[in-house]
Amino acid sequence: MEGGNHLKEEFMGLTVLELEVANPANPQKTEKIEFLIDSGAIYSVVPISILKKLGIKPISEEEFRLANGQKIIRKKGIAFFKYLDKVGGADVIFGEKGDSILLGAFTLESLGLVLDPLKRELKPLPMILA
Secondary structure: OOOOOOOEEOHHHOEEEEEEEEEOOEEEEEEEEEEEEOOOOOOEEEEHHHHHHOOOOOOEEEEEEOOOOOEEEEEEEEEEEEEOOEEEEEEEEEEOOOOOOEEOHHHHHHOOEEEEOOOOEEEEOOOOOO
């Protein structure tokens, strides 16, 4: 993504990216959010207040285990994500107070992107139809 890589390097090698989030039922109304890219996370996490503002409703709940072994339950829905000229739909977790705003692997893949873990750069995901 030469010249168009809008990644921001934060301290300790963390990578931040600004995307737009929208409700699939109303994709024109968006909210810009700065995400921490977490290549180990499957789902993206967006604050519940933003998802409610966009009219995104939960469709299920998921149980997660934290690094300390604690189990938590969070609501899950579906959102559109926009980055430059790329648009994709992916599951989104309703982040509660204290949760980090994360960009997970499913969202990156829906946008046709992958994070190079060594260079901390976004690269196009090879698209193969077999």
